[in-house]
Amino acid sequence: MFDHILIAVGEERMDVATIAEYAVAVAEKFDADVTLFRAYPKGEFDRRLAEFEYDAADPTDMAKRNSVVREAAHIVRAAGLDLSIVGAVGDPATTVVEYVDSHSVDHVFIGGRKRSPTGKAIMGSTSQDIILRLSVPCTVMQLG
Numbered sequence: 001m002f003d004h005i006l007i008a009v010g011e012e013r014m015d016v017a018t019i020a021e022y023a024v025a026v027a028e029k030f031d032a033d034v035t036l037f038r039a040y041p042k043g044e045f046d047r048r049l050a051e052f053e054y055d056a057a058d059p060t061d062m063a064k065r066n067s068v069v070r071e072a073a074h075i076v077r078a079a080g081l082d083l084s085i086v087g088a089v090g091d092p093a094t095t096v097v098e099y100v101d102s103h104s105v106d107h108v109f110i111g112g113r114k115r116s117p118t119g120k121a122i123m124g125s126t127s128q129d130i131i132l133r134l135s136v137p138c139t140v141m142q143l144g
Contacts, residue, residue: 002030002106008096008130009038009069010111019141020072023109024079026139032106033082036072037099038063039092063087093129100136108138 005027009016027034040048040059049057063069064085076083088095100108112127131138 002026002032004035004103004105005032006035006037006096006100006103006105006108007072008092008108008110009036009063009066009072010092010126011068015111015141016068016072017075019109019111020075022139022141024076024081026107027076027081028079031081033084034076035084035086035099035103035105036063036069036076037096038066038069038085038087039095040087040089041092042089045089059087059089060085061087092126093133096130097133100134106136108134108136110138110140112140112142 005023007016007019007023023034026032038059040062045059045062048062049055064087066087069085073083073085086099088099096108096110099105108130110127110130112125127140131140
């Protein structure tokens with residue numbers, strides 16, 4: 001049923017272990033490959049470049065060094081599943097959806113924060129934007 005599962009990895013404060021463990025349980029049942037996908041908004045990526053004193057960097061290389069991605073990767077690798085790590089720069093919702101649409105992803109796992117409906121209306125919700133634009137099933141794990 002699922003051959004390729006994507007875990008959208010977000011902010012540093014994200015409880016990625018909970019999401020990764022759940023996604024791994026599903027992936028193990030179907031022997032699915034797992035992709036950890038870290039989208040960097042342009043401003044955040046530029047700040048990270050400056051922080052590390054880089055003139056330029058590949059977003060996937062940056063994602064592989066990210067502590068949240070490494071934590072999730074450890075969980076996936078411990079399960080013996082095939083893993084790929086991908087980084088991208090751009091609007092997180094757009095880059096996740098574009099990757100899913102162009103890479104035969106069957107299911108997406110994302111984290112969501114508890115926010116009031118007013119907070120979502122005023123500040124927007126990346127999770128909600130992803131859910132509304134995906135053409136595949138998505139599991140949202142409510143965090144914090």
